[in-house]
Amino acid sequence: MSFRDYVRQFLADQCPLSLVRDIFETDKMYADNLWQQITKLGWTAVTIPEEYGGLGLGQLELCIIAEQLGRVLAPIPFSSSVYLATDLLNNFGTKRLKERYLPQFAKQGLIGTVAIGEHTGQFIPGANSLLDTYVDNGKVYGCKLPVADGLIADVAIVMAASAKNSNCNKLYLVELNQQSVLKTPLACIDPSRNAAKISFSGAEAMPLTTSQSAAIQLQNTYERAAVAIAFEQLGGAEAAFNTSKDYALQRYTFGRVIASYQGMRNKLVDIYTDITLARGNCYFGAWAASVDDDELPLAAAAARISSSKAYYHASKENIQIHGGMGYTWKMDCHFHYRRAKWLAVLFGSERYWKNHLVNQLSNKVIDSRER
Amino acid sequence: MDFNDTAQEAIFRGEARAWLALNAPLVRDDTVSDLQWAKRWEKNKFDGGWSCIHWPKEYGGKNSTMVEQIIFTQEESQYAVLQNYPCFNFGQAMVAPVLMAFGTEEQKRRYLPKIASGEEVWCQLFSESCSGSDLAAMRTKAVKNKDNWIINGQKIWSSFAHYSDLGLMIARTDASLPKHKGLSCFVVEMDAPGITLQPIRDMTGSADFNEELFTDLHVTDTQRLGDIGEGWKITVATLMNERASLRGRKRAEDVDLLLALANQVKIDGEAAINNAAVRDKVADWWCKSSGLYYNGLRSLTAQSKGTDPGPEESIVKMVKQPMVQDIYAFCLELMEGHGAITSSDGTIQKDIFHAEFMASPGMRIAGGTDEILANIIADRVLHLPSDLRVDKRGPFNEIPSKF
Numbered sequence: 001m002s003f004r005d006y007v008r009q010f011l012a013d014q015c016p017l018s019l020v021r022d023i024f025e026t027d028k029m030y031a032d033n034l035w036q037q038i039t040k041l042g043w044t045a046v047t048i049p050e051e052y053g054g055l056g057l058g059q060l061e062l063c064i065i066a067e068q069l070g071r072v073l074a075p076i077p078f079s080s081s082v083y084l085a086t087d088l089l090n091n092f093g094t095k096r097l098k099e100r101y102l103p104q105f106a107k108q109g110l111i112g113t114v115a116i117g118e119h120t121g122q123f124i125p126g127a128n129s130l131l132d133t134y135v136d137n138g139k140v141y142g143c144k145l146p147v148a149d150g151l152i153a154d155v156a157i158v159m160a161a162s163a164k165n166s167n168c169n170k171l172y173l174v175e176l177n178q179q180s181v182l183k184t185p186l187a188c189i190d191p192s193r194n195a196a197k198i199s200f201s202g203a204e205a206m207p208l209t210t211s212q213s214a215a216i217q218l219q220n221t222y223e224r225a226a227v228a229i230a231f232e233q234l235g236g237a238e239a240a241f242n243t244s245k246d247y248a249l250q251r252y253t254f255g256r257v258i259a260s261y262q263g264m265r266n267k268l269v270d271i272y273t274d275i276t277l278a279r280g281n282c283y284f285g286a287w288a289a290s291v292d293d294d295e296l297p298l299a300a301a302a303a304r305i306s307s308s309k310a311y312y313h314a315s316k317e318n319i320q321i322h323g324g325m326g327y328t329w330k331m332d333c334h335f336h337y338r339r340a341k342w343l344a345v346l347f348g349s350e351r352y353w354k355n356h357l358v359n360q361l362s363n364k365v366i367d368s369r370e371r
Numbered sequence: 372m373d374f375n376d377t378a379q380e381a382i383f384r385g386e387a388r389a390w391l392a393l394n395a396p397l398v399r400d401d402t403v404s405d406l407q408w409a410k411r412w413e414k415n416k417f418d419g420g421w422s423c424i425h426w427p428k429e430y431g432g433k434n435s436t437m438v439e440q441i442i443f444t445q446e447e448s449q450y451a452v453l454q455n456y457p458c459f460n461f462g463q464a465m466v467a468p469v470l471m472a473f474g475t476e477e478q479k480r481r482y483l484p485k486i487a488s489g490e491e492v493w494c495q496l497f498s499e500s501c502s503g504s505d506l507a508a509m510r511t512k513a514v515k516n517k518d519n520w521i522i523n524g525q526k527i528w529s530s531f532a533h534y535s536d537l538g539l540m541i542a543r544t545d546a547s548l549p550k551h552k553g554l555s556c557f558v559v560e561m562d563a564p565g566i567t568l569q570p571i572r573d574m575t576g577s578a579d580f581n582e583e584l585f586t587d588l589h590v591t592d593t594q595r596l597g598d599i600g601e602g603w604k605i606t607v608a609t610l611m612n613e614r615a616s617l618r619g620r621k622r623a624e625d626v627d628l629l630l631a632l633a634n635q636v637k638i639d640g641e642a643a644i645n646n647a648a649v650r651d652k653v654a655d656w657w658c659k660s661s662g663l664y665y666n667g668l669r670s671l672t673a674q675s676k677g678t679d680p681g682p683e684e685s686i687v688k689m690v691k692q693p694m695v696q697d698i699y700a701f702c703l704e705l706m707e708g709h710g711a712i713t714s715s716d717g718t719i720q721k722d723i724f725h726a727e728f729m730a731s732p733g734m735r736i737a738g739g740t741d742e743i744l745a746n747i748i749a750d751r752v753l754h755l756p757s758d759l760r761v762d763k764r765g766p767f768n769e770i771p772s773k774f
Binding site for chain 2: 245269281
């Protein structure tokens with residue numbers, strides 16, 4: 001059995017849609033049991049070096065897991081904790097912080113997240129943008145929102161001004177169980193996930209690193225994360241598509257299954273096409289991330305844009321194909337529709353990545369002229 | 372999947388580059404026709420041992436891998452004066468694979484080496500004007516008479532037939548069988564008596580394809596390819612290879628042209644590429660192109676391990692050609708009024724944009740329309756039940772028709 005088949009089988013057994021519905025309809029904020037299980041299996045440790053208790057594998061293995069997590073809509077903080085917090089710490093953190101936290105991420109189910117945004121319409125704040133959140137004397141003050149998985153996270157990587165009213169922004173690691181940290185729940189478009197407004201009033205903040213600017217580090221981590229998220233979106237899109245197709249093959253109208261009408265066939269072909277194009281871009285992205293190729297920024301943007309498009313497409317048509325019943329709370333169609341939008345906007349919008357992509361292409365034009 | 376050359380591939384690329392550097396012409400010889408020029412280069416490649424290298428040695432190749440063939444083609448495509456003579460494509464990319472799969476040993480040895488060397492050009496004798504997208508409804512008849520077949524009928528849209536030596540024809544050998552069952556495949560010598568050729572002028576003004584009339588054309592039974600009744604199977608195999616051959620050799624050449632243009636022309640005093648609406652379109656088309664390209668590499672990996680090109684390949688043409696049309700339509704928009712003027716104004720090199728804009732409607736129809744390709748994906752990739760069909764069962768000659 002391939003690793004991919006193993007992951008898929010495990011999640012098919014351990015993460016049925018009823019588990020997702022359970023988070024929707026109860027006070028639970030995530031599937032803590034599943035989180036413990038996958039931690040035991042080493043999934044959170046995939047990219048962490050062996051010296052810090054990890055498996056020392058690469059981005060390819062991470063993408064394989066991501067696709068299957070997306071397929072089953074896993075209600076766990078994998079993206080915030082693994083693609084973002086762990087990646088930032090692993091790639092940019094000081095040795096002391098790595099020694100202290102990476103083994104906890106690898107083995108003890110520690111949940112991490114990032115606290116970046118403050119104002120609407122801002123993804124990664126520019127190098128010189130003025131943040132309200134600042135650090136003074138090793139203590140952080142200010143307010144961050146939305147923080148994905150913020151209600152359940154143990155630590156956050158916080159972007160803050162290195163002094164009040166300074167436009168020199170840095171990244172800090174902050175433990176969230178301190179007295180001076182206040183988490184306020186935010187209602188989410190995808191209730192199987194959670195988010196918080198987090199207010200800091202003098203919590204201890206440890207500089208993640210001393211070198212480079214925060215914006216560049218975040219950009220780099222978000223490029224790898226964009227590829228992994230693209231795989232989650234791809235898995236989700238394919239799951240929604242398969243559900244649509246299965247339903248169209250068994251639903252009768254006017255004496256025939258609806259899948260035999262050309263209008264329905266072409267609709268399914270269009271979704272299949274978007275998913276196939278996204279898969280091509282995702283595979284290139286996984287390769288570029290795994291070897292840290294110069295084209296990673298371009299590949300990440302293309303994977304992200306086409307997967308966002310494919311998932312939105314597959315999830316909205318999944319409701320349409322199921323008709324009136326598809327619009328009910330009881331059916332699972334809205335799970336994908338909600339998750340698709342959650343994933344589409346929390347990791348940089350389509351506009352952000354398109355801009356990033358064209359910047360890369362413009363640089364190429366300039367490069368080839370100089371040659 | 373690895374997107375970089377392996378050490379072995381890098382060595383091979385070096386050899387290909389070196390051979391091309393020594394042998395490839397840099398300037399077009401204006402004293403010869405396009406066809407002569409193209410044939411001369413094919414022959415040079417063949418004599419140097421670089422033509423169709425992924426074929427078996429005994430048929431003119433050198434047992435190289437598919438990846439090596441692609442590497443050579445990539446390197447060859449760096450030479451602008453060697454580009455755009457598509458008349459060999461049908462023989463090399465479509466006829467050859469079906470000859471290898473369905474031909475007798477004698478047929479393979481007779482035809483394949485001359486396809487590789489470019490000595491013999493082939494054309495496709497499939498389409499008929501009455502049937503259009505319903506290709507299997509063809510009515511050209513082949514009647515057995517001792518060791519010969521006598522062929523009567525009409526074919527259309529045969530690219531380059533006017534300088535083809537041979538044609539791959541599908542004809543109806545038994546009209547009392549169901550539509551797809553009564554077809555067989557023949558190799559036709561294009562200079563044989565009984566063939567009348569009529570060029571068709573397309574909407575761009577050029578005349579690269581033709582209509583042919585067959586009146587008591589005699590072909591021998593040794594010119595039959597495959598078994599009697601195997602015609603549709605061969606047709607499908609040919610078309611799958613055709614669609615596979617449309618996989619891009621470069622990642623996004625059309626977007627690259629748009630990018631170059633958008634860096635050159637200005638909107639409100641700034642390079643057009645800085646305009647948000649332009650960037651949005653560039654990003655969309657880039658993602659489609661790179662998605663197709665890398666997906667194509669995945670199919671190629673499968674094909675290099677021995678799998679035949681499958682119906683999945685239909686996605687390439689279905690996505691690419693409508694996109695190409697939109698890209699060049701947009702390029703002309705970017706030029707504002709100059710987009711309407713085809714004569715050169717000495718600043719922007721416009722001819723490629725106009726040529727592609729005008730050629731693109733044809734490319735959405737040739738080799739399977741967008742609509743037929745969607746049907747193929749629905750039927751053969753997604754396995755959806757087909758729309759109501761009245762023509763599948765029963766004898767072909769009992770299907771209602773205007774003709």
